[in-house]
Amino acid sequence: MPEPAKKTVSAFSKKPKTQEAEEGSSVTFEAETEKSEAKVKWQCNSKDIASGNKYAITAIGNKHSLTIRNITEEDANVYAVIAGGSKVKFELRVVTKPEDPAEAPVGEPGDVKPDQTSVPHPAASTQGGTSATTQDVNPAEGAHPPDTRQDLTGLFTEKPQSGEVTVGENITFVARVNAESLLKKPSVKWFKGKWMDLASKCGKHLQLKETYDRNTKVYTFEMHIIAAKANFAGGYRCEVSSKDKFDSCNFDLIVHEARAPEGLDIRAAFRRT
Incomplete structure (x- = not known):
């Protein structure tokens, strides 16, 4: 008879468990290994995590x-801790913090955030090339909250600027990062409204692109909005991180309704001759 399969012995004597935490708070996951000299690494969505402002x-x-x-x-993900041949997965579940109306900031509709401008940047101009947009993003999500992380390091050499577009046209937002002094390749995330990660919305109306110039060591990140719809209007945010460095920038998109050609009388087209 075949020998029974040997049971794998875990390298962990204590394993981290799934936890719930409120937005804005901190949470700690703990693990203990059988051997004190064991090398341990942590992961988020199968990607290694390093100590920094966030972790x-x-x-x-x-x-x-x-x-x-x-x-x-966005921190609500599947995490893992690895030691030797043992890998333990666990989750962080994020609970939305109820907003106190008494603490809500009061501002005028025309207020502009410090890192935003109301003038469209040349990089945020209407084009006929590839562009991007979210798939039927709901504008009722509201404006994005300011980033809560501190010690922003100014990684951007060029920030995406607010822009305007007409329904059905294309627009591109551009961010650039000089990686000459960075130890790790920078990664960029694009968001709309309250923490909607646009990486999962790529498709017919949205494309995210990345290029690298070896001569200047500059990374160029582009968000292309294609055939814009009215509900694409609203607040957006671009975040860049590299190991323990982080930076973010808020910008807005204004979408104008398409206008009928001047002098065109729609009723005349249906009038009997």
């Missing part, structure tokens, strides 16, 4: 921990 990783003897700071909805 704090500690290792004392056989005790290991991962702390996630300033939690947002």
Whole structure:
């Protein structure tokens, strides 16, 4: 008879468990290994995590921990801790913090955030080329909240600027990062409204592109909006990070309704001759 399969022994004597946390708070996951000299690494969505402004990783003897700071909805992911041949998965579930109306900031409709301009940038001009947009994004999501992370490092050499477009036309937003002094390739995320990650919305109306110039060591990140719809209007945000460095920029998109050609009388087209 065949021998029964041997049961794999876990490298962990204590495993992290799934937790819930409120937006804006911090949470710590703890693990213990059987051996004190074991090398441990943490992952988020199968990608390695390093200590920085967002994450704090500690290792004392056989005790290991991962702390996630300033939690947002985008932190609700599947995480994992790995030691040797053992991998333990767990989740962070984010609970939306109820907004207190008494604490809500009061502002005029015309207020402009410090890192925004109302003048369209040349890079945010209407084009006939590839562009991008979200698939039927709901404008009722409201304006994006300011980023809660501190010590922004000014990674952008060029920030995406607010722009205007007419329904059915294309527009491109551009961000550039000089990677000459960076230890790790920068990664960029584009958001609309309250934390809607646009990476999952790429398709007919939205394309995200990335290019790298080896001579200047500059990364160019583009968000192409194609055949804009009225509900694409609203607040957007671009975030860039590289290891423990982080920067973000808010910008707006205004979508104008298409106008009928001047002098065209629609009623005349249906009038009997």
